[in-house]
Amino acid sequence: MTTSGDLTGADEVGDRLRRFLADQPDARDGEITGLTRAGSGRSRDNWLFDLTVDGAVEPLILRTDPEGGLIDTDRAVEFGVLRGLEKSGLPTPIARWLDADGSALGRPSLIMRRLPGSCDYRVLRDPARPLEERVALARTFCELLAAVHAVDWPALGLGATLPDPGPKAARAELERWAGVLRADQLEPWPEIEYAIAVLGERAPRSAGTVLVHADFKPGNILLLGDQVSALLDWELAHLGDPLEDLGWVTQPLRAGEHTIDGAWAAADLVAHYERTSGNAVDPTALAWWVAFSTFKTAVMQVSGLRAFLEERADEPYRPTRRVLATMLDAVLEGVA
Structure with a gap:
C-alpha cells in the first residue's frame, strides 16, 4: 500500500489509513490518492480519497468521530444499517470497512463509497x-x-x-x-x-x-x-x-x-x-x-x-x- 498526492496537514490520517487498508484483503495492494478533508460537520469528520487497486479507482470517504459535536452516535450501528440497506433500492452508499473502536484510525470510523452529486441545505x-x-x-x-x-x-x-x-x-x-x-x-x-x-x-x-x-x-x-x-x-x-x-x-x-x-x-x-x-x-x-x-x-x-x-x-x-x-x-x- 502506498500513498501519493499532497497530504499536507493530513499526514497522520494518511498514515493511519494506509496501515488500516493494508490489513484489508481487498485493499492491501491499493494506492491512496487525493486525501482531502471535506470539513468537519456538526457530528462527523469526513475525509475524501480515491483508492486504486489493480488499475480500478474507487472513490471513498472516511467518516470518523470528531472530538466534539452536536450528537454522539455509534459507527458500528451506522455501518450495519448501510450494509443492510445495500439491497433496499434506496440510494445509499456502500459501506466498505469499519474501525468500530478507533484502534486503527484513531477514532471510531467507517469507510464508505463516495457517490456523485452535491448537496444544498437551502x-x-x-x-x-x-x-x-x-x-x-x-x-x-x-x-x-x-x-x-x-x-x-x-x-x-x-x-x-x-x-x-x-x-x-x-x-x-x-x-x-x-x-x-x-x-x-x-x-x-x-x-x-x-x-x-x-x-x-x-x-x-x-x-x-x-x-x-x-x-x-x-x-x-x-x-x-x-x-x-x-x-x-x-x-x-x-x-x-x-x-x-x-x-x-x-x-x-x-x-x-x-x-x-x-x-x-x-x-x-x-x-x-x-x-x-x-x-x-x-x-x-x-x-x-x-x-x-x-x-x-x-x-x-x-x-x-x-x-x-x-x-x-x-x-x-x-x-x-x-x-x-x-x-x-x-x-x-x-x-x-
Whole structure:
C-alpha cells in the first residue's frame, strides 16, 4: 500500500489509513490518492480519497468521530444499517470497512463509497432555480422519505442491528433524548424540562414500526441536476414511528429547508406523503412529533454547547431564545 498526492496537514490520517487498508484483503495492494478533508460537520469528520487497486479507482470517504459535536452516535450501528440497506433500492452508499473502536484510525470510523452529486441545505429556497423545479424537488424528497418508511427492514436483517420499540416508540425516543440532556447539560434548562414533562404525558402509541432516518433534510441528499443520487448520514437511523421523520421535516425550525413560501407548505408535504405512502396521518400524533422534534433540536444545541466549552468543538452551539420559544409553542400546540 502506498500513498501519493499532497497530504499536507493530513499526514497522520494518511498514515493511519494506509496501515488500516493494508490489513484489508481487498485493499492491501491499493494506492491512496487525493486525501482531502471535506470539513468537519456538526457530528462527523469526513475525509475524501480515491483508492486504486489493480488499475480500478474507487472513490471513498472516511467518516470518523470528531472530538466534539452536536450528537454522539455509534459507527458500528451506522455501518450495519448501510450494509443492510445495500439491497433496499434506496440510494445509499456502500459501506466498505469499519474501525468500530478507533484502534486503527484513531477514532471510531467507517469507510464508505463516495457517490456523485452535491448537496444544498437551502435548495428549495434557491431563487436561481425555477419555482416549478423546486416544487418538483420537494415532491421528490417527500417520495424518498416515504420510500425509506416502506423498506422491508425485517427482510433486510436490520432487526439484528436496530431494536424495535414497538408501539412505545414515542416514549423510547423521548427518554433517549432526555438522557442526552441529562448527560450534557451544564446548567438548568427549565424550558426543556417543561417540554419533557408535557410530552411525556401525551406520548402517542405507534400504529407500526418502520425504518426512521431521523435527520432527513436536503443537506443529507446528493443531487445530480434534479435527480437524487444519494441519501446520506444514517448515523441516527433507528426503528420507530414514521411520524417521527414527518414531524422532523414539518417542524417550524426546519421550514427554511423543507418548505417553499407560497408554493409548498408543511400541509402540502403531509398531503403528498399520504398520497405516496397510502397511509393516513393522524394530525394529533403528528403534532406531538413536531413538538418532539423542536425539543430534540434544543437538546442537540445543549450537547453542542458542552462540546464547545470542553474545547472539543469550534462553534458554540446553544439553545437560542428562538429555539426555546418555538419549542414551547410547538409543545403547547401539540397537546392542545
